Amino acid sequence: MKKISLLLASLLAVAFTFATLPAKAGSHAIEACLITKTDINPFFVKMKEGAEKRANELGVKLSFFAGKIDGDHETQVRAVETCIASGAKGILIAASDTKAIVPVLKNAQDNGLLVIALDTPLEPITAADSTFATDNFEAGRLGGAWVAAKLGADAANAKIAMLDLNESQPSVGVLRDQGFLTGFGIDTVDVSRWGDETDPRIICNEVTNGNEEGGRTAMEKCLQKDSGINVIYTINEPAAVGAYEALKAAGKDDGSVLIASVDGGCPGVADVQRGIIGATSQQYPLLMASLGVEAIKAWAENGTKPENSPGLQFFNTGVNLVTDDAASGVPSISVKEGMDRCWG
Amino acid sequence: MNKISDDISKDLQDQPKFSEDIGSKNQDHHSFDVGEQTFIKKIQHFLHGNPTMVPIIILILSVISFGFIAGGKFFSAFNLSLIVQQVTIVGILAAAQTLIILTAGIDLSVAAMMVLASVFMGKLSVEMGVPTLPAILVGMIVGVATGAINGLLVTRLRLPPFIVTLGTWNIFFALVIFFTGSQSIRSSDIEINAPLLHFWGERINLGGFVFTYGAFLMIFMFVVLWLVLNKTAWGRHVYAIGDDKEAAELSGIRTDRMLVSVYAVAGLVIGIGAWVSIGRVGSVSPTSFYEGNLDSITAVVIGGTSLFGGRGTILGALFGALIVGVFSSGLSIAGLDVLWQRFALGCLIIIAVGIDQWIRKVSN
Numbered sequence: 001m002k003k004i005s006l007l008l009a010s011l012l013a014v015a016f017t018f019a020t021l022p023a024k025a026g027s028h029a030i031e032a033c034l035i036t037k038t039d040i041n042p043f044f045v046k047m048k049e050g051a052e053k054r055a056n057e058l059g060v061k062l063s064f065f066a067g068k069i070d071g072d073h074e075t076q077v078r079a080v081e082t083c084i085a086s087g088a089k090g091i092l093i094a095a096s097d098t099k100a101i102v103p104v105l106k107n108a109q110d111n112g113l114l115v116i117a118l119d120t121p122l123e124p125i126t127a128a129d130s131t132f133a134t135d136n137f138e139a140g141r142l143g144g145a146w147v148a149a150k151l152g153a154d155a156a157n158a159k160i161a162m163l164d165l166n167e168s169q170p171s172v173g174v175l176r177d178q179g180f181l182t183g184f185g186i187d188t189v190d191v192s193r194w195g196d197e198t199d200p201r202i203i204c205n206e207v208t209n210g211n212e213e214g215g216r217t218a219m220e221k222c223l224q225k226d227s228g229i230n231v232i233y234t235i236n237e238p239a240a241v242g243a244y245e246a247l248k249a250a251g252k253d254d255g256s257v258l259i260a261s262v263d264g265g266c267p268g269v270a271d272v273q274r275g276i277i278g279a280t281s282q283q284y285p286l287l288m289a290s291l292g293v294e295a296i297k298a299w300a301e302n303g304t305k306p307e308n309s310p311g312l313q314f315f316n317t318g319v320n321l322v323t324d325d326a327a328s329g330v331p332s333i334s335v336k337e338g339m340d341r342c343w344g
Numbered sequence: 345m346n347k348i349s350d351d352i353s354k355d356l357q358d359q360p361k362f363s364e365d366i367g368s369k370n371q372d373h374h375s376f377d378v379g380e381q382t383f384i385k386k387i388q389h390f391l392h393g394n395p396t397m398v399p400i401i402i403l404i405l406s407v408i409s410f411g412f413i414a415g416g417k418f419f420s421a422f423n424l425s426l427i428v429q430q431v432t433i434v435g436i437l438a439a440a441q442t443l444i445i446l447t448a449g450i451d452l453s454v455a456a457m458m459v460l461a462s463v464f465m466g467k468l469s470v471e472m473g474v475p476t477l478p479a480i481l482v483g484m485i486v487g488v489a490t491g492a493i494n495g496l497l498v499t500r501l502r503l504p505p506f507i508v509t510l511g512t513w514n515i516f517f518a519l520v521i522f523f524t525g526s527q528s529i530r531s532s533d534i535e536i537n538a539p540l541l542h543f544w545g546e547r548i549n550l551g552g553f554v555f556t557y558g559a560f561l562m563i564f565m566f567v568v569l570w571l572v573l574n575k576t577a578w579g580r581h582v583y584a585i586g587d588d589k590e591a592a593e594l595s596g597i598r599t600d601r602m603l604v605s606v607y608a609v610a611g612l613v614i615g616i617g618a619w620v621s622i623g624r625v626g627s628v629s630p631t632s633f634y635e636g637n638l639d640s641i642t643a644v645v646i647g648g649t650s651l652f653g654g655r656g657t658i659l660g661a662l663f664g665a666l667i668v669g670v671f672s673s674g675l676s677i678a679g680l681d682v683l684w685q686r687f688a689l690g691c692l693i694i695i696a697v698g699i700d701q702w703i704r705k706v707s708n
Contacts, residue, residue, distance in 0.1 A: 040631050042526040069634075167683040195681055207682050212528060213625045213632035217430055221676040224423050238528060238629065245531065245626040249547065267527060274532065344527060 029061040030300040032293065033083035035076050035093040036118075037170075039066035041210065042265055043236075043285055044094065046343040047118065050286030051092065054293040062293070063088070070170045070210070073097035080104045083113070090114035090296030092289070095122055098171055102127040114299040116292045116306075119285065120171055121314055130295055130306040131314035132288040136172050136262070139281035140179025140233075142321040142330065143260030146279045147231055148184045149327035150258060155185065160231040161222040162194065162205045163215060163239050169193055173235055176262050177205075180233045203229055208239040215242020223250055234261045237268030237280060244276045266342035269322055273335045279323035282333075286343045287317045391703040395656070398699055399647045399663035406667060410674030418677045421552035428559045431669035433458075433624055433633065435562045436617035437640035438647070438661035439569055440610035445644055446573075447586045447606055448653025449505035451494060454614055455636025456516035459629075461487040461618035463520055466529040466628030469538035476538040484615030490516060491611020495604035513637060524630040531626035545623025558620040562662075565613065569658045582606055587654030642689065643668055646696040667692065 034051050036044035048064055055062040063086070065079030073096050081104070083091055090113055095101045102122055105115045109129070117128035125131060148155045162180075165173035177194040181187075186199045195205045204222040208214030215238065222229060223246060234240035240261040247253045255275065261268065264282025271277045295306040309316045321330065322338030333341075381389070391398055411419035437454045444451045465483035468474040474482075490512070497508040534541050544558035573579035581602050584592040593599045625632055647664025649656025668689065675685045 040521060040526055040634075045521075045526045167686060204676070205682060206676065209631075209634060211631040211634070212627050212629040213433075213621075216625060220426060220430065221673060224417055224426070224673065224677055225679070238631065241528070241531070241627060242625065267530065271530075344525075 029059060030297055031061045031063070031086065031088040032090045032092065032296045033063045033065060033079065033086075033088050034289070034292075035065045035079045035083075035091065035095075037067055037070045037076075037094050037096045038072070039064075041070070041236075042238075042267075042344055043119075043263060043283075046265065047094070047285035047289045050343070051289035051293050054290035058293060058297050060293055060297055067096050070165060070172070071096050071168050073100055076101060077104050080108055084108050084111050088113060089300040090116060092116045092118050092292040092296070094119040096170065099123045114296055114305070116295055117314075118288045118292055119283075125313045129299075130308070132291045132295075132306075132317055133314045134283040134285075134288070134317055134319055136175035137179035137182075139262045139283060139319045140176035140181075141183035142281050142319065142332075143233065143262065143279060144180035144183025144185075146183075146321055146323065146327045146330045146332070147258050147260055149330050150278075150325070151231070158184075158201050158231050159226055159229045160184070160186075160202050160233065161219065161229045161243070162202060163208050163218050163222075163232060163234045163243055164194055164205055165210050165235045166207045169195075176235060177233065180260065184231075208235060208242065210236050210239055212238050212242035212245070215239035216245045217242075219243035219246035220249075223247075223252075230257050232257060232259045234259060234277075236263045237261045237265060237271060237277065240268075240277050240280075241271060264320070264322060264338065264342055265344035266339065267344060269335060269338040269342045272322055272324070272338065278325065279321050279332065280338075282320045282322045282338055282341065284317045284319075284341070284343070291315065291317070388703055388705075391699075395648050395700070395703065396660050396663070398703070399660050399667060399696070402646075402696075403663050403667050403670065406670050406674070410670060410678070414674050414677040418674050422554055423673065423677075425553040425555050425559075427666065427669040427673050429554075429556050429624070430673070431643075431665040432556065432558045432562045433617060433621045434636060434639045434643055434668070435662055435665040436565065436613060436620060437636055438643035438665050439562075439566055439658060440613040440617070441640040441644050442647075442649055442656070442658045442661045443569070443573075443582065443606050443610045443613070444505065445586075445641075445649055445651060446582050446653060446656060447603060448589070449498065449603075449606075450509065450641065450651065451505065451607070451610065452509040452637050452641075453490070453494065453513035453516055454610070454640050455633045456513050456520065457487060457490040457611060458614045458618045458621060458636065459520050459633060460490065460516045461615045462622055462628050463523055463630060465541060465618060465622065466534065466538075467523065469541065470529050470533050470628075473537075476540040479538065480540070480619055483618050484612060487613075487615020487618060488608050488611040491607040491609070491614065492604060494611075495607030498607070499600040499603050520630045524628075526630055528630065529628040534622065534627065541619065541622045541628075542626070543623060544620040545626070556623065558623050561616070561620060565616070566659060566662045569613075573658055578602075578605075583654055585653075639668070642693060646692050648696065648700055650700060664696070 038044055051062055067075040076096055091108055098120055109115055115128045117131040119134055121131050121133050122128050151158055164177055174194055178188045178191045189196045203226045206218035206221050208218045232243050234243055240259050247257055258278045261277050261280040264280055268280050272280055298304045308314055321332035323332050324335045326332045440454055441451055461483040464486045465479050468482055469476045469479035494509055494512055498505050546557050547554050581597045585599050585602055589599055622628055643665035644661045646667055647660030649660050671688050672685050
């Protein structure tokens with residue numbers, strides 16, 4: 001028995017040594033982490049796919065983490081901690097709570113990791129080594145400006161339904177909403193939250209959770225408040241699709257109601273083509289992700305950090321209004337071009 | 345001699361007639377000493393005997409109140425029937441949830457099961473060219489199967505249903521994301537390839553009230569389940585198991601088998617709900633009904649069914665769902681910030697459970 005125990009013990013010791021070797025002997029795959037807000041929003045699903053693709057091309061080993069819902073800060077904190085402990089060289093993060101995550105990410109930087117903010121800038125923006133962002137405020141603003149231009153003089157009597165994300169008002173929801181109102185020409189009062197506006201043209205602020213079912217129920221409630229709604233702002237395309245179903249049920253799917261949305265995924269652009277959505281602001285999550293992975297590789301190999309877009313504190317991956325019904329004074333791209341550049 | 349017999353027969357006549365008097369005067373020695381009943385106590389007694397009246401009364405009161413607060417926009421035939429449309433899916437989930445809660449269990453995965461079933465229905469018929477009716481059947485089988493999985497895990501592994509369904513919720517949900525990449529199957533594609541999936545979303549106008557076929561189906565399912573629970577042995581066994589599992593076992597009920605069947609039946613209800621949900625939402629949406637699990641439990645609790653099992657009626661869940669819909673609609677039309685809808689929901693839950701506890705305490 002003693003001989004067997006000795007044999008087993010030594011086998012274990014050898015196995016253990018081998019197991020811990022790769023970290024030192026150098027398998028040389030650069031490790032990085034991608035932390036998104038959720039794993040169910042198609043936007044982040046695509047971001048993950050883009051990151052994965054680029055990472056495979058560059059030989060970077062990517063680990064994925066996501067919160068359960070937009071606003072789930074706790075899961076992201078644990079993800080950062082796990083990442084630091086695993087020996088990764090960099091973190092790509094679309095933060096749910098852009099203020100609270102900062103000290104946690106500082107800790108990562110102190111441990112030699114490069115911190116890249118994706119999609120949503122941190123507060124302060126300089127807390128990240130680099131930011132590959134989309135300007136959600138601009139995305140909303142383009143939609144609002146387009147609607148106002150389309151309505152012309154009637155904008156003064158418009159009746160607007162605001163279909164937002166959820167009651168806890170995550171930053172993406174606030175930026176797009178307030179951007180839309182600014183583009184339309186309505187006073188946002190406090191630009192850091194929605195729902196506090198006093199303009200009588202805003203009929204309702206209802207929440208959708210960013211999905212079709214929520215969009216439908218929210219729009220039904222808004223129509224009950226005022227059946228004359230002729231403008232709908234939506235947080236994203238699934239919510240817009242749901243709102244359209246409500247319009248259809250109310251017999252208002254005749255083109256008299258303008259729907260503006262954000263995201264620019266291929267299904268969304270197809271909905272613009274179909275006339276369900278009037279115009280959508282297209283963002284580029286795949287581009288953000290691949291640029292982020294490239295940045296981490298450069299950091300790991302040369303210690304270089306990425307450069308910002310001129311005049312900006314972040315690298316703007318751009319936002320374009322996609323519509324085939326262009327309005328004067330509001331730059332947009334055609335649906336065809338939108339389909340070429342869409343994600344999903 | 346005659347006088348004696350007369351006396352005897354007179355005495356016999358005067359003796360209280362045992363069988364008559366039991367029926368007339370002496371009932372009180374086998375009832376509770378209720379003392380003098382105040383009005384409140386009378387209400388408490390009444391509700392104790394008819395617990396479904398609690399959500400019915402709350403529903404009627406809230407409809408009337410919002411009629412005053414929010415006016416004609418709330419109290420119209422169109423809006424009231426719209427509310428029924430809006431709660432149809434959660435109502436069906438709540439029916440399934442009631443079955444499980446009656447057995448002193450709970451199912452945190454009902455909405456994930458429903459979305460998974462709807463994904464099967466949609467993917468098979470729209471993207472893979474399977475004829476619609478078989479695809480729908482497959483979806484319902486998925487509902488039954490996922491329900492049976494929950495039931496088997498609860499009975500075989502002897503784990504609390506809360507834990508099991510917490511796990512399966514995540515598992516089913518992850519499968520949904522895996523199969524769909526979070527992308528919906530759009531309404532227009534369904535209309536072209538498998539329009540039958542939209543059937544329960546068709547609407548019918550009855551003098552200003554606009555109902556979907558799905559709303560009628562929901563009510564029909566509640567009636568059927570009520571009959572099953574109250575008029576069949578299976579239904580009585582469900583209550584028995586929830587009330588006292590050991591006693592049920594000892595009285596000859598095969599509790600493990602029954603439990604699996606309850607979860608499977610709930611799964612069938614959910615599978616039907618999946619079909620109805622496609623009509624409601626229009627598309628097959630993997631991210632929709634994310635809060636459906638908790639919404640179904642909310643409806644059941646507000647409807648007066650005890651989470652401890654063995655007590656409560658299935659119709660309570662229907663009224664519970666309607667109450668939630670009424671508050672959501674009423675507060676919205678009244679112009680209150682959307683967070684008050686959530687606040688009101690929380691208050692409703694606590695009030696409902698509080699009332700349920702109060703009417704249980706009937707005897708001093």
